[in-house]
Amino acid sequence: MNSHPPNHEHIDDQMVKMEVNLDNIPGEWLGYVMDLLFEAGANDVFYTPIYMKKNRPAILLQLLCSLENVTKMKDILFKETTTLGVRFYPLTVHRLERVFIKADTKWGPITVKEGILNGQVVQRAPEYEECKNLAQLHDIPLKQVYEQVWKSLDTKE
Amino acid sequence: MNSHPPNHEHIDDQMVKMEVNLDNIPGEWLGYVMDLLFEAGANDVFYTPIYMKKNRPAILLQLLCSLENVTKMKDILFKETTTLGVRFYPLTVHRLERVFIKADTKWGPITVKEGILNGQVVQRAPEYEECKNLAQLHDIPLKQVYEQVWKSLDTKE
Amino acid sequence: MNSHPPNHEHIDDQMVKMEVNLDNIPGEWLGYVMDLLFEAGANDVFYTPIYMKKNRPAILLQLLCSLENVTKMKDILFKETTTLGVRFYPLTVHRLERVFIKADTKWGPITVKEGILNGQVVQRAPEYEECKNLAQLHDIPLKQVYEQVWKSLDTKE
Amino acid sequence: MNSHPPNHEHIDDQMVKMEVNLDNIPGEWLGYVMDLLFEAGANDVFYTPIYMKKNRPAILLQLLCSLENVTKMKDILFKETTTLGVRFYPLTVHRLERVFIKADTKWGPITVKEGILNGQVVQRAPEYEECKNLAQLHDIPLKQVYEQVWKSLDTKE
Amino acid sequence: MNSHPPNHEHIDDQMVKMEVNLDNIPGEWLGYVMDLLFEAGANDVFYTPIYMKKNRPAILLQLLCSLENVTKMKDILFKETTTLGVRFYPLTVHRLERVFIKADTKWGPITVKEGILNGQVVQRAPEYEECKNLAQLHDIPLKQVYEQVWKSLDTKE
């Protein structure tokens, strides 16, 4: 069992990848299915364009979830998509420790997620939703908000 | 060994995914390879566009087959594609119980494959080849045949 | 000038396609840009995965808009993406006449958009947002709502 | 008007590209639509995976045809797909002069299509269907047939 | 004729897009073709994955060039790829005025390309090759160089 809290650097072996090939579903249903899977606890859901037999453009749906959520995911896939089978792959995930800091911009603070590898900050990702909100509130380009965040952060040594 | 007959809801752990990256094969050969793999017993074969080193657009060929067919598949991959290696991944498949019913359209009956999860019908897929044949025979749009099939089926409760 | 009201079958030659190649923008900004372009009046916006020089996976952004919206679109592209140039292509669009009808399901009515070609109904598309709302309200699969809609519609003659 | 017979090097300005975005059609219908469009005289039909609004994976259908076939193509697109509009782009095509020669393999002759630019052979494409037939008849890999063809051809000077 | 020097905001209508569909060429040749086209003066070259008839995964090659380079491009396409025809589309490009400034990082200066729309700086792109050289020289992550550049630039008002 994985006893580390999720925000410390650790190896997680309680994950599974689920996969279905879909060649008989309209694309507009797939946008909806993605939302349902995230709401039900999927760690990630993504679509890859594939080509199947009989000249069919199709979609490979992949999702990542913890073992405890497998049944919920499977139910959504069978009820909301058109698949008759779901594939499961075991996997292991190495996750960085995550720390949240604040960056000051002239429009207000933005949370920045830092990823730490062996005690060293290797990632700094401004929170998208906060940047987007500032951009809309002040009617400025989103990229300008990100530039301000990077400007305000100390550069890594 | 998997002792369930293939049309009942079950977990199948006698499957393998095989994978090759192909950056030095013409696309027209790949259409042919797909046919050969299906004829030799592959459960599914599909292509994903990928980008490889040196600016090469390439194709990831993936196939799913039962363990007993692995050698046949490998032989086709080595003889008909340009790969020097084939990758294998273990996987588990959850399959729905499948039942075949008939739907009546004004142009004749169409087989519909139902998928059953915990005793409940969750999938109803009209057989493509039959719909296509009716469409061609009566010179009507394929989607009209599907609409008639859905019209004739009782809605699920 | 195009004097036909937009819901009748007609040829529209007052449209333009705009295009930019993007190899130095994070994907999360692109989701935001799509929303802005739609809000500003784009008829459609879509992304195509492409491969550019130096092994760069990239995105081709394409949008369709009427001539009167070109400046607004261009401003968003230059301010919100990282491009230094925007390409324009003239095009002509043939649009079907559109009529909106109602379909009755046991959970309530759904609007269906019909497309008419030479006086004949050739398209019937249930409105996605209404189907989604019913599905969420009654906690049923989205595809079941669509099946009910098709069930309730008279089949085309 | 284009007065050159189609097998001589020439500029063809009697072509059009047609385009539709499809986010509400199952992939299995698209395989069928492609066949219909080719049978009705399309010069080429191809699918590109795109991403549309609301997280919808979708397909861009593009086809090339001569101006005289536009109405036939448009009718198929409106009747067999789910689109409410078709886009048209003017284009010009430069075509090579084509000559057909025979290559001898130990399993029999294969037609090779040559493309000629300014009097010089720049392309030599063995006919796929003939190569495929030989491969199946003699139970040999398709690539071996192609290798034999290249072996038998004089190298270009 | 386009009389504006290339670094001022202007409309360029002396460009053409060229396009070929390729389903019988190995991917490794395409990496080479891209280099040749750039060397011969293409403004851009990019590949899009497409699906063609007979289940063939294929590549759409697109390039942008000025009218004066069309013949050179066409020759390369006919000699180095397997196509028998090349398609041409007229287009218009709106280009931003470009100005080059310097950003100081602790490892040395980096050129930044600015794009100017109606007198306002809307783009600032650090030169990739210079950032890459610094990263390699000092054995630091590339993204750290970019972060330093953004840190050193004044934020836009």
Next chain:
Amino acid sequence: MNSHPPNHEHIDDQMVKMEVNLDNIPGEWLGYVMDLLFEAGANDVFYTPIYMKKNRPAILLQLLCSLENVTKMKDILFKETTTLGVRFYPLTVHRLERVFIKADTKWGPITVKEGILNGQVVQRAPEYEECKNLAQLHDIPLKQVYEQVWKSLDTKE
């Protein structure tokens, strides 16, 4: 441990696939990351276009490496990309025995890599870099060099 030398037909179970989803990294960094991973000993690195939540076009980076290189790869992924987690999948690779022979062309010799399955030559791949060098040195199309190579090789029996 895998005790077979790498050029004999064998099963290699000392490999791992690593995978990250990237929706907040510019494409130009990804070209650089690919080079770093190959230099550090990756057996293969490739990119697949995917679609993630919130309408984000994104990239799935996949790499194959031996178990002994896992830490080096992980460090590069965490330091050079924007990911906070890396996924690992066990896999098994069947590799063909490889033999290198020489083909004579009128411009000089080219190495050809042969793949051998059960004692039979099933693959023959001319070395790309050598073909490219000859093409550039003699200013001839790359495909002409390959044609000469195939011409000079004995056809397989």
